[in-house]
Amino acid sequence: MQVMPYHHGNLREALIAAATxxxxxxxxDAVVLREAARRVGVSHNAAYRHFADRDALLxxxxxxxxxxxxxxxxxRIAGSATGHDKDAAAARFEASGxxxxxxxxxxxxxxxxxxxWSLGDVAPDAAVNHPYAQLxxxxxxxxxxxxxxxxxxxxxxxxAWSAVHGFAMLVLDGPLSVVPPDERERGLAEVLRVVREGx
Amino acid sequence: MQVMPYHHGNLREALIAAATxxxxxxxxDAVVLREAARRVGVSHNAAYRHFADRDALLxxxxxxxxxxxxxxxxxRIAGSATGHDKDAAAARFEASGxxxxxxxxxxxxxxxxxxxWSLGDVAPDAAVNHPYAQLxxxxxxxxxxxxxxxxxxxxxxxxAWSAVHGFAMLVLDGPLSVVPPDERERGLAEVLRVVREGx
DNA sequence: CGAGGAAGTTACCTGTGTCAACATGCAAGT
DNA sequence: ACTTGCATGTTGACACAGGTAACTTCCTCG
Numbered sequence: 001m002q003v004m005p006y007h008h009g010n011l012r013e014a015l016i017a018a019a020t021x022x023x024x025x026x027x028x029d030a031v032v033l034r035e036a037a038r039r040v041g042v043s044h045n046a047a048y049r050h051f052a053d054r055d056a057l058l059x060x061x062x063x064x065x066x067x068x069x070x071x072x073x074x075x076r077i078a079g080s081a082t083g084h085d086k087d088a089a090a091a092r093f094e095a096s097g098x099x100x101x102x103x104x105x106x107x108x109x110x111x112x113x114x115x116x117w118s119l120g121d122v123a124p125d126a127a128v129n130h131p132y133a134q135l136x137x138x139x140x141x142x143x144x145x146x147x148x149x150x151x152x153x154x155x156x157x158x159x160a161w162s163a164v165h166g167f168a169m170l171v172l173d174g175p176l177s178v179v180p181p182d183e184r185e186r187g188l189a190e191v192l193r194v195v196r197e198g199x
Numbered sequence: 200m201q202v203m204p205y206h207h208g209n210l211r212e213a214l215i216a217a218a219t220x221x222x223x224x225x226x227x228d229a230v231v232l233r234e235a236a237r238r239v240g241v242s243h244n245a246a247y248r249h250f251a252d253r254d255a256l257l258x259x260x261x262x263x264x265x266x267x268x269x270x271x272x273x274x275r276i277a278g279s280a281t282g283h284d285k286d287a288a289a290a291r292f293e294a295s296g297x298x299x300x301x302x303x304x305x306x307x308x309x310x311x312x313x314x315x316w317s318l319g320d321v322a323p324d325a326a327v328n329h330p331y332a333q334l335x336x337x338x339x340x341x342x343x344x345x346x347x348x349x350x351x352x353x354x355x356x357x358x359a360w361s362a363v364h365g366f367a368m369l370v371l372d373g374p375l376s377v378v379p380p381d382e383r384e385r386g387l388a389e390v391l392r393v394v395r396e397g398x
Numbered sequence: 399c400g401a402g403g404a405a406g407t408t409a410c411c412t413g414t415g416t417c418a419a420c421a422t423g424c425a426a427g428t
Numbered sequence: 429a430c431t432t433g434c435a436t437g438t439t440g441a442c443a444c445a446g447g448t449a450a451c452t453t454c455c456t457c458g
Binding site: 158166170194 | 353358361375376385388389392397
Binding site: 206207210241242243244245248249 | 404405406407408
């Protein structure tokens with residue numbers, strides 16, 4: 001007969017894991033302190049020993065989601081092209097954009113957590129490879145390989161990020177959520193083309 | 200001494216107005232049935248005679264917000280250019296994009312309500328001039344005046360909408376919420392340029 | 399004029415976040 | 429070894445939200 005020890009041992013991590021699970025299942029609103037505690041098998045108020053309030057837990061989950069997000073993006077970029085020429089740089093750039101949308105569609109709950117900016121400053125996980133940083137690297141590559149001019153570098157993050165993030169939003173629960181996949185793909189391709197040619 | 204009549208007379212409208220006020224003040228999450236009823240001076244359960252549940256009220260507010268959104272956009276478009284030439288069409292197109300961001304920044308709560316797509320199908324107000332329809336008209340103009348080719352017309356809504364919507368999101372509570380206005384303006388200008396030249 | 403239904407009200411339920419007071423057990427200091 | 433202290437969990441309570449059920453008021457229409 002296994003009896004639970006009074007002290008959990010690593011409750012903070014367990015709560016973050018449970019809350020991340022909740023977020024992955026049904027989005028940020030589904031992250032409820034009491035349910036996370038329940039799943040960990042601990043009294044609801046135990047959470048307050050590790051998080052000032054619900055928002056603090058949400059911030060931790062957001063950091064976790066951001067880390068997963070960055071991992072997927074890094075994987076997709078690495079899997080796209082390895083050269084140092086124009087084509088490879090362009091391919092990696094496109095891969096980063098596609099990874100953004102892929103994460104949003106395959107992990108909608110976590111994506112929304114990662115983008116829950118209204119939570120305020122989120123202390124990033126130590127191992128995070130931030131998507132924004134990866135985008136910046138892609139853009140630097142585009143400049144260094146001569147795909148785009150240095151003059152265009154300045155606001156390129158904003159333009160690329162806006163377009164891809166907006167598309168992800170439209171797909172998530174927006175108007176594009178009800179269009180067939182092939183049409184959605186054409187939309188994404190067009191968004192990426194506009195960014196790459198306009199940038 | 201003015202005594203409240205037992206029957207309000209137009210409770211549905213009054214509740215929508217109060218709820219819209221709440222949304223305008225602090226966003227969708229601040230739209231709480233009981234508070235709306237309180238402001239109207241009616242018992243909280245009276246709302247259920249007019250709305251099946253909270254979401255139904257939110258849908259009504261969303262429709263209201265969308266109407267306001269469309270009005271601003273129409274105003275800005277009308278105020279930008281009136282001709283039928285390329286330049287005028289392009290100016291109106293840009294004005295529609297700027298109006299999108301203007302509404303998002305000046306009415307963040309209502310903007311979020313208008314974009315609360317997860318609410319499901321929202322019955323539009325009768326008088327609504329839907330932003331999406333106005334965008335389509337702008338794009339049709341760009342084609343008919345020869346600014347863009349008909350071949351590019353197909354997915355142009357998606358590209359334009361994605362870019363501008365994404366930018367609005369980044370500005371609302373995203374990373375761009377903390378950058379100075381002039382830098383924000385340069386970002387917006389770049390987004391609009393990329394769309395116009397890439398499309 | 400009086401029956402019936404629409405519109406509001408009161409009472410109550412569950413569930414959530416949060417605070418306060420109490421219980422437990424590990425670890426350090428004598 | 430014993431005790432004392434503090435981090436960690438627990439129980440209990442409160443306020444407030446959405447939602448259901450049963451009751452009341454009052455307008456409308458035959």
